[in-house]
Amino acid sequence: MSFDIALSGIQAINDSLDVTSHNIANAGTYGYKASRANFSSLVAGSQVTGVMVGSTTQNIGLQGGILNTGRALDASINGKGFFITKDNTGETQYTRVGIFDASKDGYLVDASGRKVQGYPVDVKTGTMGAQGNVAIPTGAIPAVASEKVSYVGNLSADWEPPAAAWGTPAPVDPTNPPDTSTFNMSKASVIYDSLGGKHTLTQYFSRTGTPGAATAGSVDVHYVVDGVEVTGTSTTIEFDTDGNMTKPDQPTDAGSITVDLSGVTPANGGKLNNVVINYTGTTGFAGEATTSTNNADGYASGTFSGVSLGTDGSVIASYTNGQKQTVGRLAVATFPDEGALTAVSDTSWVTSINSGEPLVTAPGVGMAGSINVSTLEQSNVDITSELVGLMTSQRNYQANSKVIQTESTMLQSLMQAI
Secondary structure, eight states: OHHHHHHHHHHHHHHHHHHHHHHHHTTTSTTOOOEEEEEEEEEETTEEEEEEEEEEEEOTTSOOOEEEOOOTTEEEEESSOEEEEEOTTOOEEEESOEEEEEOTTSBEEETTSOEEEEEEBOTTTOOBOOSEEOBOOOSEEOOBOOOEEEEEEEOOTTOOOOSSOOOOOOTTOTTOOOOGGGOSEEEEEEEEOTTOOEEEEEEEEEEEEETTEEEEEEEEEEEEETTEEOTTOOEEEEEOTTSBEEESOHHHHTTEEEEOOTTOOOTTSOOOOOEEEEOTTOBOOSSOOEEEEEEEOOBOOEEEEEEEEOTTSEEEEEETTSOEEEEEEEOEEEOTTGGGOEEEETTEEEOOTTTOOOEEEOTTSTTOOEEEETEEEOOOOOHHHHHHHHHHHHHHHHHHHHHHHHHHHHHHHHHHHO
């Protein structure tokens, strides 16, 4: 009996060594979760007849270290949860390995070629759609005509009225700029037409009034597009005695004026939208005239140039015109009992009856962990513990071998005595 018990012990230790060696071999595998061999007794009736490895469990809940990779499509989950993927058969598998890429057919896939699951995002409204494959639009995006310009600056209260009256640039000669003696300052903004053509919208600021008789706290603004003045759209910006802008009025018109460009026809056949210029934040203090903001919306057409991930799990497509659009968002699944998931590989799992159904949300929502971009989760194998386990297994193996040797010696002595 003792001979059989010792043999079962050796066999169980061999099985345990397989688990330990597998852990050590995968110490450098991203997203790998260490396994543990659980010993149990062999019982025949009421008698213990040996030992065996009754089960093997993975320490799925213990997070591994975070490695910075610098790659835009690498991601790790900080906390609970799994990335969701679907293989070619349609089976849903869960993983902690966030090595992603854009496939040739326009989908976000992981390192095993499985399609990553997430939510499509409407590029105009930012609304998330139903969960599914994360599609990446790899074509071109159309041009968007400009509609808004934001301008913030200080129009100096020390300005004197220009020496000469404002002179309209000659419409037949767009290269003929206004006389510098007719304004105090000019600022140009690049705007786009419906075909993506660039145009220069220049604002000319001049103190209201004639030389020596300025209107306090008042500045006239004239608008010129590609050297041609936009007629009928000049405006006056007014300030109170504290230098705060009172016109355009903030409550009434949100500090904005509209420049009517319907009369401007681009040479490329495109169309210019009317442009709303927002002056909110502009001041009329004494001292140097400054400009802190001068931005226009709109852009030219562009082609797909790459994709990256955001810290909230956003999938961001980049284009050659410098634009970026959020086209999707990763989904993260959590489980009532993640330790009960069924392993299909060293770094992938599927649901089981005991794991419960997944709760799928966006990263950082509910129980789901947040996303660390340009990082990967390392194996959670503790090499020191595994090496100590190896030495323990070696001693147990020697002890069981000693039992067999002793049993053999006793049998040999018995046979000699007989």
